[in-house]
Amino acid sequence: MKIAIITDAWSPQINGVVKTLEQTVRCLRAEGHEVLVLEPTEFSTMACPGYPEIRLSLLPYRRVKAILSGFSPDAIHIATEGPLGFAGRRYALKNGLNFTTAYHTKFPEYLEARTGIPAKHFYPAMRWFHSSAKAVMVSTDSVISELQAKGFGNLVKWSRGVDMSVFGSDPPRNKKEGADPVFLFVGRIAVEKNLEDFLGLRLPGEKWLVGDGPALENLADRYPDAIFFGSKTHAELAEIYRMADVFVFPSKTDTFGLVLLEAMASGLPVAAYPVAGPMDVLAGCEAAALRNDLLEACLTALELNPKHAIAHAQQFSWQHTTGQFLRNLHPNYAPSTNRAITGNSMHASH
Incomplete structure (x- = not known):
């Protein structure tokens, strides 16, 4: 398949999100999939307040639109709830395309730790961001249960591995x-x-x-x-x-x-x-x-x-988790043909 992964977190950042995406991309390519990664180094950016190592893309929509239109991905995965994630979400919705998201980070709790504002005030925005995804990939059963209790839907398991x-x-x-x-x-x-x-x-x-x-x-x-x-x-x-x-x-x-x-x-x-x-x-x-x-x-x-x-x-491998990732995708096109089909039928046959 041609898979587009849109992420605000990428090298040279060093964190669990970047490691997970890098290993997933490596395994996907090793299995013969064509993977496009839209990440901040391709855009004009500014430093994230309080986290200068994190770069936030500035007004990225037009470039995201041009890149995705040219690539014509079979499946779109939005990894983060940042400027690039919002741009990818907007593109998919405007063009009637399926997409998946991932809940890598408990941003509401992080924001509470930094601002003192209770996490519950940030959850509506997070719920809205993920609400249009065909599947929201979550790493553990406990977090799935937590998010279900907060009104999130379409939650699926995507575990992690170790090299x-x-x-x-x-x-x-x-x-x-x-x-x-x-x-x-x-x-x-x-x-x-x-x-x-x-x-x-x-x-x-x-x-x-x-x-x-x-x-x-x-x-x-x-x-x-x-x-x-x-x-x-x-x-x-x-x-x-x-x-x-x-x-x-x-x-x-x-x-x-x-x-x-x-x-x-x-x-x-x-x-x-x-x-x-x-x-x-x-x-x-x-x-x-x-x-x-x-x-x-x-x-x-x-x-x-x-x-x-x-x-x-030894029970955890990146090959296994990449298999989970692939099964969770909801493609828009039949691989290699660009023939539009329903996401559900493609998902069922994948």
Whole structure:
């Protein structure tokens, strides 16, 4: 098929949305599909307030229209609720085309964390954005249930994977007996990640944090005993995972948490809160400690067997999740013919 993916999140950004889309595009192309990615580097942009690494496209509709018209995609997927996502949605609706969307990020909760305005005030806009999609792809069953309770419809499962060739290629290092343990966080250094719950713990050993973000400078100043590494490449990150003892995930707003799979693939037991995201990803995992008391979770995870973490991560593959993605699409045309057919009949036969 010819598949158009429209996203406001793309390289050089480093986050779960970008990783998911990059791996999905790689797998789609490997299976012979032609994939067009409309992303911010092709447009005039401005920095997102508070997140300068995120670029917002300026008045992108005319260019989005021209590119999509020239490409004539069999299927359209809108990945984000940003300027490009809105432009792609507008184009599809004006031309009577089916499209799918994805709910990658709990933006209402993120906005509440940054503004203090309750998340419930932002949900109507999110519900409106996704309401015209033939399917809304969501990463976990818990988030599907949450969104259904908030009036979202057409929700379908689209899980996530991990590249075992990068994060599971080498065994975890043998730790020196008596050495201080290392508690690691990887992700955006931002208020919505709830990092102060982790940084404020009285833990034996060291706290390491990998990632960039708007709160990095402030938190590094306030917590001088923690080690902040900044952004790292995949290869460097894989090495850091192998040097740690426990992966700590204090976020309460992530819809999935790709880093959970990366950490487990590297042999790291996980400490997290029992909330949507971790509860789904870590279900049945013997190397996960989910507790309302994060300190208790960290100390419990320290005693868990790394082999169980690796075995759990091996259940997740990008090839499997790409298959889910394809089955969720609602094409407008028969592949390679540009012959208009109904989205439902194409979806049923796909």
